[in-house]
Amino acid sequence: MTQERISLFVDHIGPFDAQKIGVLRGKANSGLELLNGHNIEVVQGFACEFDRLERFGFSPGAKIGSDFGDLDMALVQITRSKVETKLLVAQAWDATRVGGRIVVDGQKTDGIESIYKALRKLGIEPDTLVKSHGRIFWFERDETRPFADWLEPKLKMPDGFATAPGVFSAEKLDKGSLALIAALPPLAGHGADIGAGWGFLSRAALGHEKVTKLDLIEAEIAALDAARVNIIDERANFEWADVTKTSGRFYDFIIANPPFHTERTANTDLGVAFLTTAARNLKPKGQFYCVANRHLPYEVVLNELFRNVAEIGGTSAFKVFQAAQPRRL
Structure with a gap:
């Protein structure tokens, strides 16, 4: 140690x-x-x-x-x-x-x-x-x-995005995030990207014209600073915080590509904490969209947290969920 x-x-x-x-x-x-x-x-x-x-x-x-x-x-x-x-x-x-x-x-x-x-x-x-x-x-x-x-680290910036050393998906676009973007229905209202990273999902969400505001909540300040470079949009709000401590919000929608590693160890508890945070911060009619590796058993947790859960897309490696009607546990 x-x-x-x-x-x-x-x-x-x-x-x-x-x-x-x-x-x-x-x-x-x-x-x-x-x-x-x-x-x-x-x-x-x-x-x-x-x-x-x-x-x-x-x-x-x-x-x-x-x-x-x-x-x-x-x-x-x-x-x-x-x-x-x-x-x-x-x-x-x-x-x-x-x-x-x-x-x-x-x-x-x-x-x-x-x-x-x-x-x-x-x-x-x-x-x-x-x-x-x-x-x-x-x-x-x-x-x-x-x-x-x-x-002066030489990173291979994915598709011209700004990233930073050590952040998630620093040199290539994450396939799970791509799967989530492909499956998203039209978004509207005030939403949040929890674990926003350097803003890849957020920029896609802000491409939906009926989105009025988007909170990018990210724990790693270097990633959030990169997101500020990648997203020049007055609807975007950047928040440096522990995502799992977020409470008291009432979002119309939340999007997430939850992490499932702590250091080098697979840790589904962290992903579960993200799902719980989403359920806690949605309006009663709010919608949660997330992506997960196919081997992760998030369906069980989602069904405990939401009344309606459906798989709406994905690939052979990833599954995309839409969850609605959060249970107030």
Whole structure:
């Protein structure tokens, strides 16, 4: 676990003078509390984790701010995306003062070994510790710029859309989303795209002329920023939030391509939470449209949440549902 490796790192290097520490993609309950006594700035753009950090007593930022610099130490907690993690390492380097320390930590299953090897290919030989199916390594900042290429990731933007490193479907259009768009009937009124990502479904929904307003609710701020680029429409409202906490809305329709993975593990609970959120926020005559992989048993959940459920389209890999008359559980 990250907490065990950070504890090992702190014990290994002994007392250190770091007045200002920056943490990129910081996570709650990951050992950051072991750095107490220092001025810690945590950056986390995923709303769910952002909220957890606040509950743990941190005051995180959603983005790297103008004052995130001149760090004595920067800690990168890696993501599953190699492109995003390389960008984070480059940002950490630029934000750290010469002579400061950059620390990188992660699980092997999340790709820490490939990042470690990529640094060594650049001629950097970090100090390192291996524990709990992962690795933590660190190196000193100098006056060179070895990560200049990492600061400008070359993504293959699908069909001219803006995306961002690490977001869902960053380099190709998702086939499930395409299936959902193909099956949508005419939409009208005030709707929501929950888990809107970088706005692919939303832009299609706004192509329906009777849509009066569309709320794009997305937990990943980088994806939402990309959606702002992709959608220039006064009917669009962009909301950075944990989708599953949304309540008190009364939408005419909701569309969704619910996620079904947490980290690298299939987790239908997350998809179920999206379906529950939809049922909770529709008008009595509102309509919910979603897509799911064929192997996921969402029909059972949908029938518990709605009185009328029908499969209205799909492909051999995906199924598209229309659900109406939400039950007020």
